[in-house]
Amino acid sequence: MAHSSSFSSSVRARFEKMIREAQDPVCTALEAADGGANFKEDVWSRPSGGGGISRVLQDGAIWKKSGVNVSVVYGIMPPEAYRAAKAAASPDQKPGPIPFFAAGISSVLHPKNPFAPTLQIMIFHPYFGAVSHTIIITVVCHIAQNLTYVQCKNISS
DSSP states (O other): OHHHHHHHHHHHHHHHHHHHHHHHHHHHHHHHHHTSOOOEEEEEEOTTSEEEEEEEEESOSSEEEEEEEEEEEEEEEOHHHHHHHSTTSOTTOOOOOEEEEEEEEEEEEEESSTTSOEEEEEEEEEEETTEEOOEEEEEEEEETTEEEEEEEEEEOO
């Protein structure tokens, strides 16, 4: 069991490092593509554990508004929330508090051109207890207010 727990911690640490390192080059590339606007950064913390970095670029030459956000949160999940997240669990099951960890990077890009697609990307990795759950990758593209393409991919760790 200790091996499983250390493996889970290692996967968590690598995933957190990956998403934190991805934010800078994505923001740099979007600023370069825009040619003028810069991201404003807001570092936030979650009182019961974790935090993140939200970056927003607004009123650029190409981007009306774009965001690139990293979140790493952890703490104790109340039993009611755990039961809601695990729909298959018996309603009379009363687990104790469950430690959780969730990390992700997300981006929404709104171009000024109304005929250019809006793009939304999210990569998210949740843990409940010492168990690593599926990495979820979602890509959504909107054109002129119509959802035109969705790809969700779950990658088991």
